[in-house]
Amino acid sequence: MYRLAVAPPDVMGSVYGPKPKERAVTLLDLVSVEVGDLFPEMTDRIYRNGDNISAIANATAEALSSVDMTMIKPEHTVKLLSSEHGYSIMGGEPYVRMLEAIKDNIQVRTKCKNVHLMVGAYKGFRESDEFIAHYDLKRRFDGKVFKYGPFDMDVPIETEIGTVYGIRTIFDGDWFVHSYYDDPREIYYNRQIQRAYKPFGMSYVRFETRSIYHMNFGNRSSNFLPMAVFNSPFIQQRYAFSCVMRHSPAGILSIDADKNLAALDKRITISHLRKYGKMMRLFHEIDECIVVLDGGRWGFYLHAGGVIFGVFMHVHDDLFDLSNPKVLGGFKKNEKGEIVPMLINPAIKVIVMNQAWPGINYLGLDETPIVIAGEDHADMWKADHCNPYITKVSKTATDLKKAMEMAYETYKTDKIIVFDGNFGHINCSRSMARLLMEKAPEVSRNVDEKLLPMWLRQRGLDMKEYGHQI
Amino acid sequence: MIDLKFMAHVDSGKCTGCNVCDQALTKCERICPAGAIKVVEKKASVDSDRCIDCQRCIDRCDMENAISRVSRPAEVIRYVDHTDVDQRQLKMFCAKAGILPHMPICGCTRTTGQEAVAAIMKGAKTPEDVCAMTGLRAGCGMYCMTRIFQVLEACGIALEDPKDRRWIKLTLSLADIPEEKVAEIDGVYPQCHVGDDWRNMTQRRTVPAKEGGAPCID
Numbered sequence: 001m002y003r004l005a006v007a008p009p010d011v012m013g014s015v016y017g018p019k020p021k022e023r024a025v026t027l028l029d030l031v032s033v034e035v036g037d038l039f040p041e042m043t044d045r046i047y048r049n050g051d052n053i054s055a056i057a058n059a060t061a062e063a064l065s066s067v068d069m070t071m072i073k074p075e076h077t078v079k080l081l082s083s084e085h086g087y088s089i090m091g092g093e094p095y096v097r098m099l100e101a102i103k104d105n106i107q108v109r110t111k112c113k114n115v116h117l118m119v120g121a122y123k124g125f126r127e128s129d130e131f132i133a134h135y136d137l138k139r140r141f142d143g144k145v146f147k148y149g150p151f152d153m154d155v156p157i158e159t160e161i162g163t164v165y166g167i168r169t170i171f172d173g174d175w176f177v178h179s180y181y182d183d184p185r186e187i188y189y190n191r192q193i194q195r196a197y198k199p200f201g202m203s204y205v206r207f208e209t210r211s212i213y214h215m216n217f218g219n220r221s222s223n224f225l226p227m228a229v230f231n232s233p234f235i236q237q238r239y240a241f242s243c244v245m246r247h248s249p250a251g252i253l254s255i256d257a258d259k260n261l262a263a264l265d266k267r268i269t270i271s272h273l274r275k276y277g278k279m280m281r282l283f284h285e286i287d288e289c290i291v292v293l294d295g296g297r298w299g300f301y302l303h304a305g306g307v308i309f310g311v312f313m314h315v316h317d318d319l320f321d322l323s324n325p326k327v328l329g330g331f332k333k334n335e336k337g338e339i340v341p342m343l344i345n346p347a348i349k350v351i352v353m354n355q356a357w358p359g360i361n362y363l364g365l366d367e368t369p370i371v372i373a374g375e376d377h378a379d380m381w382k383a384d385h386c387n388p389y390i391t392k393v394s395k396t397a398t399d400l401k402k403a404m405e406m407a408y409e410t411y412k413t414d415k416i417i418v419f420d421g422n423f424g425h426i427n428c429s430r431s432m433a434r435l436l437m438e439k440a441p442e443v444s445r446n447v448d449e450k451l452l453p454m455w456l457r458q459r460g461l462d463m464k465e466y467g468h469q470i
Numbered sequence: 471m472i473d474l475k476f477m478a479h480v481d482s483g484k485c486t487g488c489n490v491c492d493q494a495l496t497k498c499e500r501i502c503p504a505g506a507i508k509v510v511e512k513k514a515s516v517d518s519d520r521c522i523d524c525q526r527c528i529d530r531c532d533m534e535n536a537i538s539r540v541s542r543p544a545e546v547i548r549y550v551d552h553t554d555v556d557q558r559q560l561k562m563f564c565a566k567a568g569i570l571p572h573m574p575i576c577g578c579t580r581t582t583g584q585e586a587v588a589a590i591m592k593g594a595k596t597p598e599d600v601c602a603m604t605g606l607r608a609g610c611g612m613y614c615m616t617r618i619f620q621v622l623e624a625c626g627i628a629l630e631d632p633k634d635r636r637w638i639k640l641t642l643s644l645a646d647i648p649e650e651k652v653a654e655i656d657g658v659y660p661q662c663h664v665g666d667d668w669r670n671m672t673q674r675r676t677v678p679a680k681e682g683g684a685p686c687i688d
Contacts, residue, residue, distance in 0.1 A: 123610060125529045150612060151501060151526075154635055161651065162642040193661050208640035211615040216643035218667030224655060322661060325670075331574055339572055339582075361577045361610060383539075385472055385523065386578045386609035459661045 002031035008420035009091035011296035017357035018377040024294040032425040033433045035250045038440040048251030048424040049090045060101035063257040072110040077173035083120045083203040086181045088297045117141040120203045121149045150207040159228040165206040175240040182268045183247040188314040193223040196265035201226030248275040249306035251423045273455045283315045285439040288413045290350045295421040299356025302419040305426040309419040316345045322458040349411035354400045358384035369410045370394035373403040471549035472605030477521040480514045484536035487512025498527035503607035505598030520602040548605040552588035563587045567624035575617035578609025590625040645671045
């Protein structure tokens, strides 16, 4: 007996993606597996798509109640820094609710009315405009809403390892609040090292700084750079506190706030190693599958059971194991001596894109068969210079059903997993549900007894000391 | 190498030459990675020989889509052949830049280090020239930036940051961190493996090339 497939979060229309269309859950014969059925201890959450969203504001107020805001004076300007991906988690409204609650708390407690919401985007200049319109941010933030992105004017930041460049407008207030989310994203790159600091090497800095962060360090050592930026006098002079929407595969776990980002990061690390560690190792057990990407924004960042497809692309490695120096996103020579991207998860036999934005590089998909549903959707991919190689391996289908038939002709498996933005559930085929349920208990045991102690130890954390936080 | 089927096109009826930057460059002119847009008498125009279809200008234009993406009369390939330049010098420049000649320096376009160096050996003098010739920055436009600076510098081209800050030369690398500092970071943040990566990067073996005799990175 399986659970019914679960409706995923709604898709926001955008100039950067295909027109929103009917979802896989309504078109395909799918079931769902609940995260709590896989891992019974992993049911804690304050919200997942469809729950009462007022829990977010309440949790934010509670988390902020112990945070010192006395440094903020009524005449000051506070910049509330928001980052791109928050607006895509479970439809984005939970993140907006957290941001709104932070603003309200600051205004009530400090009498400061100049709280500016800074809306960050990846690279498109219209992304922030779309967020602002979609979430009615101007009304909700008293008109004090400003957009920013990596090509904006710079401000130099002197760090202990050299000068880098931040985005001027987000640091020109008296104070800023690091208003973030923690779900593991580029975990193949971040490796769960100082996850909470990441925007100081990405969202909050110019494209040249993002470039050195990705290109001029190893994928473990690169995580020192955001920390160096955060610890710089320039940042510390303006830093008020952090407020983070924390996640587990089950949903939004809590809202956590602290002036001490290192302490907050430690709490995130401990929780993620166990919870996401289990889900990622479970995904590693999938031997073959057809992946369906079906959601708003880049398919790379679409969730299934709280894990993004980009992580699923690399779960064939233990990404939390820091003894593995693996440089993902890199290239290697194949048997023919050709330079090709590093191997992606070999269990991914075919990818079906029902709806997924191009516009970021999905490195490593050169040799994976892809079927794109819809001519208009395929046209976007064909004209995308971020992924010129994908169009060479992709086929176009008229619609999702036809695309699934073509995928099955390419590789005959009935194991289907859908990345559609869901936390708490995985929409999938029956055979995939069966596999996940069968493998979960052993994965759970292996993580608890073997992997988790190693992952913690590698990060200077001790089970005995921190076990109670898990 | 990139195939170009499209290019940017300015509707001069809509373009107002919006001079919003204090450095007197229009938004589209400043954002173009290939230096393909010029504004003369408050009208932007696109040089099709330089445009790499990155669409940044289209995205940036606030003037009701004054810039749009149009089909090129014929498909164009932007590629710089590296085989007809001095191979010894090419390998030397790659080694100086710290890149492997045949390795892509961009995940999007897969432009190799040797292609970027060849572009400079054939006349590119600025990041914009390198992009216009090779198609670099046509994709995400971000992550390859430091490599572009590195190859230009290695080829002996001194870069001065433009006044409009369209780019800032930043090449800071793990290898630039002094050994004592690396040891200090390692002591405090061992989970970052800064020392391991630093040694891997700075002590990479340099070997003579099989042909030409110039050093290259193993």
